[in-house]
Amino acid sequence: MAQVYERVALIGLGLIASSMFWAMKRDGLAGEVTGYARSAETRETAREIGLCDRVCDSIAEAVDGADLIVLCVPVGVMGDVAAEMAPHLKPGATVSDVGSVKRDVIEKVSPHLPDNVHFVPAHPLAGTEHSGPRSGFPELFENRWCLLVPVEGTDPDAIARLRALWEGFGALVEEMDAEHHDLVVAVTSHAPHLIAYTMVGVADDLRRVTDSEVIKYSAGGFRDFTRIAASDPTMWRDVFLTNKEATLEILGRFTEELFALQRAIRQGDGEHLHAYFTRTRAIRRGIIEAGQDTDAPDFGRGGGRKE
Numbered sequence: 001m002a003q004v005y006e007r008v009a010l011i012g013l014g015l016i017a018s019s020m021f022w023a024m025k026r027d028g029l030a031g032e033v034t035g036y037a038r039s040a041e042t043r044e045t046a047r048e049i050g051l052c053d054r055v056c057d058s059i060a061e062a063v064d065g066a067d068l069i070v071l072c073v074p075v076g077v078m079g080d081v082a083a084e085m086a087p088h089l090k091p092g093a094t095v096s097d098v099g100s101v102k103r104d105v106i107e108k109v110s111p112h113l114p115d116n117v118h119f120v121p122a123h124p125l126a127g128t129e130h131s132g133p134r135s136g137f138p139e140l141f142e143n144r145w146c147l148l149v150p151v152e153g154t155d156p157d158a159i160a161r162l163r164a165l166w167e168g169f170g171a172l173v174e175e176m177d178a179e180h181h182d183l184v185v186a187v188t189s190h191a192p193h194l195i196a197y198t199m200v201g202v203a204d205d206l207r208r209v210t211d212s213e214v215i216k217y218s219a220g221g222f223r224d225f226t227r228i229a230a231s232d233p234t235m236w237r238d239v240f241l242t243n244k245e246a247t248l249e250i251l252g253r254f255t256e257e258l259f260a261l262q263r264a265i266r267q268g269d270g271e272h273l274h275a276y277f278t279r280t281r282a283i284r285r286g287i288i289e290a291g292q293d294t295d296a297p298d299f300g301r302g303g304g305r306k307e
């Protein structure tokens with residue numbers, strides 16, 4: 001595959017950055033890739049496993065001369081990181097991010113960026129419950145969506161180039177505005193994570209269900225909940241604090257539906273339950289028919305793959 005960027009800097013060296021790096025190297029999508037993470041331990045691990053061509057001890061050194069800089073840190077620190085790197089950016093460079101929330105990130109990052117760089121926020125809808133520099137694998141983005149959320153007036157060439165990189169990773173790319181993005185992912189990702197966290201918390205609170213029983217009998221739905229609820233606490237704290245409005249809107253609707261189902265169970269209203277479950281079953285079938293059920297085949301081979 002053809003090289004898309006000569007110099008790329010990855011800031012934050014966890015699951016997403018490491019998956020991007022391995023995919024870039026596998027397919028020759030970038031020339032030199034530099035990396036920076038805040039903790040010396042993470043930088044040391046990165047050097048040990050060959051994550052990045054050059055691991056830098058300062059953000060200034062990492063972004064120096066880079067054509068593309070991707071912020072791969074938790075959404076709560078995107079603004080601070082942008083402020084720190086801004087004076088060292090090369091004119092004409094593209095700054096992007098992979099944050100799970102877009103409106104807040106755009107609000108926090110944009111004011112720090114000089115006028116002579118392009119800002120093209122992005123969000124790959126792909127991940128696992130694992131985090132850190134060892135968790136990435138190059139197939140992570142294959143056949144997954146990556147949403148680009150460019151602000152109005154962004155240079156179309158900068159957008160097209162970033163699109164080419166994500167398509168090079170095997171992702172399906174679409175553009176969306178930030179507000180819509182945040183509402184969509186509140187439904188498809190953020191609220192489901194909160195529900196999973198809650199369900200596992202409830203099981204943990206029930207003293208009659210011992211730890212060993214939770215492990216022994218969790219072969220089905222609950223096992224999936226425990227996988228999701230094992231996701232990184234810092235990342236998810238930041239997601240909920242920065243996508244507050246949309247998540248609360250969806251959780252409000254969720255609570256209303258839950259009460260309605262609760263009442264149907266109490267009143268023995270089987271018709272209500274059956275009609276509801278028939279409707280939701282059709283959604284799952286729609287996902288599979290659209291070829292979006294990327295969980296079905298064993299697509300990952302790295303340490304961070306899904307169970």
Ligand SMILES: NC(=O)c1ccc[n+]([C@@H]2O[C@H](COP(=O)([O-])OP(=O)(O)OC[C@H]3O[C@@H](n4cnc5c(N)ncnc54)[C@H](O)[C@@H]3O)[C@@H](O)[C@H]2O)c1
Nearest residue numbers: 012013014015016038072073074075099100127128131132
């Ligand atoms: N994990 C997922 O499923 C997933 C999927 C899509 C997008 N995202 C988004 O991608 C971003 C990164 O997530 P991840 O899963 O790769 O996280 P991760 O925890 O695996 O990695 C985060 C990295 O950022 C570093 N970091 C934290 N604060 C920093 C700072 N102030 N300066 C420099 N480095 C700092 C950490 O040391 C770590 O190396 C987040 O914004 C997240 O919302 C995550």
Ligand SMILES: O=C(O)C(=O)C[C@]1(C(=O)O)C=C[C@@H](O)C=C1
Nearest residue numbers: 100124125126127128129188189
């Ligand atoms: O599959 C998982 O483990 C994920 O949690 C990935 C997932 C998701 O909810 O789909 C999580 C957060 C991201 O922002 C995008 C993708």
